[in-house]
Amino acid sequence: MYGLEAINAQNGWSMALVGITIVFTGLVALSFAISQLKKLIELWENRDKLTGKNGMVNENVGTEGIELPDHWPEDIHEAAGLYEPLFKKLGDSFPLADLYKLSEENNYPHPHLTIKRLRDAQILIPVGDGNFTRNQ
Amino acid sequence: MYGLEAINAQNGWSMALVGITIVFTGLVALSFAISQLKKLIELWENRDKLTGKNGMVNENVGTEGIELPDHWPEDIHEAAGLYEPLFKKLGDSFPLADLYKLSEENNYPHPHLTIKRLRDAQILIPVGDGNFTRNQ
Amino acid sequence: MYGLEAINAQNGWSMALVGITIVFTGLVALSFAISQLKKLIELWENRDKLTGKNGMVNENVGTEGIELPDHWPEDIHEAAGLYEPLFKKLGDSFPLADLYKLSEENNYPHPHLTIKRLRDAQILIPVGDGNFTRNQ
Amino acid sequence: MSDLFVNFLSNTGYFLADYRHVIMIVVGCIFVYLAVAKKYEPLLLIPIGFGIIVGNIPFFKGFGLGIYENNSVFHYLYFGVKTGLYPSIVFLGLGSMTDFSSLLARPKLMLLGAAAQMGIFFTLLGALALGFLPKEAASIAIIGGADGPTSIFLTAKLAPHLIGPIAIAAYSYMALIPVIQPPIMRLFTTRKERLIRMPDPREVSKKELLIFPIVATLLCCLLAPTALPLLGMLFFGNFLKVSGGVERLAQTARTSIIDTATILLGFTVGMSTQADVFLNGRSLGIFFLGAVAFSIATASGIIFAKIMNLFIKEKINPLLGASGVSAVPGSAREVHLMGQHEDPTNFLLMHAMACNSSGVIGSAIAAGVLWSFMMV
Amino acid sequence: MSDLFVNFLSNTGYFLADYRHVIMIVVGCIFVYLAVAKKYEPLLLIPIGFGIIVGNIPFFKGFGLGIYENNSVFHYLYFGVKTGLYPSIVFLGLGSMTDFSSLLARPKLMLLGAAAQMGIFFTLLGALALGFLPKEAASIAIIGGADGPTSIFLTAKLAPHLIGPIAIAAYSYMALIPVIQPPIMRLFTTRKERLIRMPDPREVSKKELLIFPIVATLLCCLLAPTALPLLGMLFFGNFLKVSGGVERLAQTARTSIIDTATILLGFTVGMSTQADVFLNGRSLGIFFLGAVAFSIATASGIIFAKIMNLFIKEKINPLLGASGVSAVPGSAREVHLMGQHEDPTNFLLMHAMACNSSGVIGSAIAAGVLWSFMMV
């Protein structure tokens, strides 16, 4: 069988029409979905802000936005300077673990090593109750 | 069965002789073919030259062999200097598309960007009929 | 079947007990083996020393520990200086092959090339019997 | 001994070859020549071309040597074609290379990727009219999608005896995009249209890039589950890329994995063109229909873009419609070059890539749709 | 025409989906979310999570589309899971990445890798008690080894119908190590114990590194030959690494080879969770037992370390016991972090890695033992 006869016999017109319709349906749906995506994401992010669920953000208040130099200073006293914002935030005395956690959170490089050197250099000194303080 | 008897029974002598003959045939043929290859290639390339089919080569006359610096100059006026051979070849006025094509052919880096900057810098100016000219 | 009944019926207790025993056996054996490994290796290496099988070590006496510069000198006379320890070791006259072998053993870079240049520069000269000598 | 010798000679290719093998070997050499000298899609044409040469060295059947003989090495390598494995793996790699951000920035362009698939369905009618059976017709039609792996995948499922000619037609025309598309593009557009500039796409956030492959998998594959082996892999590969945390996996997917699949797919598809199964009227018909399919696909994309321009304010450069076929990145490049030919300062490439990648999605859906039609 | 349309619609995923598919797709999204946002083992969770999504797009069975249907692409990709090939290949790659030198420096730590395997055998009892058949119980028990490939390997051999839930449980808990282990570690140790420092490991000679994989292969596999497909490959890979002369092979094993296996293993294991075979009470039981297994394993390691401390002079930090499970390097990292939480200057990582890698060996032996028990 050939020609229109074959097309009709094999249900060709339906297949072609239904086929292209489905392809369009799929891509139109996807196109619509992604055009809404940006808005949905913005909505979602604003929701967080509006309902005040941004506890994590608050937690970092005062230390966020610390700018660390590209090259960490070799000299421990210079390095200590970069730790000042953290000391301020932690108050007069604090456990080393808190300092460690905070410096991790703020992406300080090699926090454990630096903290060890701060102790060795007597910049951090124990206050007796397991906590430490900044040696002024 | 062992020994010569086995070899004879299994047609061993023929296999060995025919076998090594075929291996030699193959490699001798290949060896001969590649020894002729160089000559054939030369012949082919000369044919092009002799029959004058080297239109493409002629087309580039005057611009071929332009030496571009390793680092393209930042300054657009310096860059314009490097475009001079192309302007010369294109004549007084020319469509931008020709300039683009020519600079591609001569491996100018980022031709579209540079052409845009040449226009912005008024080094290329429109002459009214859709063509452009080098602002002297 | 559930509970203890199922465990008993399926021989569960035995499997658990035999199972963990075998795991421990395996890792204890491996742990013991590797704790002995270091000693066995030391013993083995000392055996070599004690029985005097260290011919290869002797062979290099006098040349071992030659410190070669990171960048091989361009100048062939400078390079010749670096070959002096080898000339010394080889004595008054020697076949080039021995010099080549020795320089390979001592990780001289490109020995064949250098030896060729030493000959060209008349630093190595033939003594007539196929051997060569350092031209003083 | 002379028996052995005569016997051996009568099994050599020199003895067994006839004019059909010579034709096919010449075809293979042309493929390889176009790839090397003209730089037409060398990643596709070199493996296929060399495969055609190797596959058309005649040999005595029964040794277990040919691609169609059980237990031969080539048969096992061809397994990945026959089952559709290689196309799926290529889609995995493709996903891990594709940057959908220009598509996300202008989702409207996705419609052009749908429009270009009309070529597929027109060709379906044509193939039926030429007397092909429905499953064959569907396999031939998919050539209009301009997507090699998709064509091979669908043909492997519906009409495995046609893999050779359909794959060769699909890849030939993909390589010939710089020859086929420009005249059609010029025919259906005015100079003014070709000069239309598209605004720079907006920045796309990482979250959008992350959510896209998941949403796309769900929307497309819920609609046409038969597209899963292609689109599931494509979007999985893309997720590996955008997620950031598994860069080493994405890196392997876009190098070793896709390269290995590309080498073996191309080579064995080339080999599958053994003269005795390939050179016949049917193959000729397929090549003819393939050219028709490509041309209609190109034209459909362009015309649809012009229709869209009647309804939207920010006009689309209708050349972009031509890149709705999924020949990545060949047709996008062609559109870009034609745009620059008219105005060297007009950059259409990013926009064309957006159409191109929606073309890939569109033709995979079309393949799924055709597959399920044939299974009804 | 409306027939065709209706027919097509009735084969779409939209039509075929029920609540179970929705549940599983949400689970897949959670996996992917944890991997991307929380960075929990992204190398595992991303392929699995995306696989869950793709595998739970419903489709009409009979097309040869699903992972459980013969001749489908996914079926062939799943072959490597069903036969245990992927786990073996992952172990080859793992071996070529693992540095056993800290283990060689302190062989005593190997006992902790044995002790943590108690979780496996306790869970065996639990699973039997819950009414699972012996082969099922053994497969569930191995989750306690905290080793994904090992779990998949044993389950493929003993109870292939459970590969989905067991693999998902094993990988979920491996990803949740930072959630599961710390409370148990704190519960069973005092602060003083957590502060114990370990001396720096001694230098290990190249000869020791070279001989170790051979000796380990012989000792472990002569004891449990059924562990060969895992340990034979692990130590072979390690030998490629340490031998030095075949760095190019080791390099390929630790990049292309393991990455490819990781992608395909994760993705197809994810796909194998098709809602209709996955969502049932049995899977629930498996998840419950898996959590128990992990907890017991962690506790056993810690308690055994404390017992060891009663007998040896140089005390071991009992946190190290928790890294006797073979979740590499997750549990080692957790131990290290807890150690540093107590004393930021205490480095436990290298020691924990030693336990971790003996945990891998231990759980592979345990798998071999369970396999041979079931074959008796």
Add this chain to the structure above:
Amino acid sequence: MSDLFVNFLSNTGYFLADYRHVIMIVVGCIFVYLAVAKKYEPLLLIPIGFGIIVGNIPFFKGFGLGIYENNSVFHYLYFGVKTGLYPSIVFLGLGSMTDFSSLLARPKLMLLGAAAQMGIFFTLLGALALGFLPKEAASIAIIGGADGPTSIFLTAKLAPHLIGPIAIAAYSYMALIPVIQPPIMRLFTTRKERLIRMPDPREVSKKELLIFPIVATLLCCLLAPTALPLLGMLFFGNFLKVSGGVERLAQTARTSIIDTATILLGFTVGMSTQADVFLNGRSLGIFFLGAVAFSIATASGIIFAKIMNLFIKEKINPLLGASGVSAVPGSAREVHLMGQHEDPTNFLLMHAMACNSSGVIGSAIAAGVLWSFMMV
């Protein structure tokens, strides 16, 4: 419980091992030792040696564990050996690494690659004389080609039960090239001959490099179509390399692809030497014949070079004949070293590599010829 324990013990390798396993494990250790300490072909000997060790851990048959048991992991990995897939893939990678330019510069050297194949056919006679069946004899003879993958390929097709011993013999002697060849080289050449210098090869144009793989495929495979699975892949790989436009494919072929095949081929060939199928008189005969084959091959190449020198003006250094065997690059290096031993300023390496690569072609043709003889 004691039942279970006794049962387990009776399945351990300790219980099942006999002296033959010990012998083979020692052999494996020797391979590994030679590779690491003496640097003899570590890329081959390390995978094989470790494979021998792993393959000779005795185990209870029936678990689906061993390389010869259906459904075992090792069985699936061995599939690539049994079908000839790995050798073909190795040849693909080899092609993508081989630089044929020195061969193109001096095509005459190709004859030495043919001459060295005489070892194959002499050994065929020897093996028949020792009572081997024709197909076995042909498989043994190919050892004389000094080409591991070719030997495995032919044996897989003709005498699969001999893959183990033949592969081990071939690879052993390839590794022992620095021991076997030099005395023969010295025996058949005078010092004066060894001092002959070869002129520097001429520059070869890119076009020659491009056309060579196509011409070579056609000439060799039309003559011996049975060589297609090896030579077709070799020259395809080489074309990927020289074509320039598909460098990423060539790069993958010469790294990930060949490395993966090398690892799996070596390891499983090693494993196939399970003591019970390997240790017997036949294997001994094969080893004896292998040594003869190698020696004759080396001598034939040298003598043929001397004969050629009678007829040509520009004398060839007859040492080059020894590199007509296809042990790449082992024998080329040996020739070069002996040349330099006589005269440290004589560079034979490039010329020896030309012979070496024609040896590869020659032995693949020989394999094809033997295969078709056996199928007559």
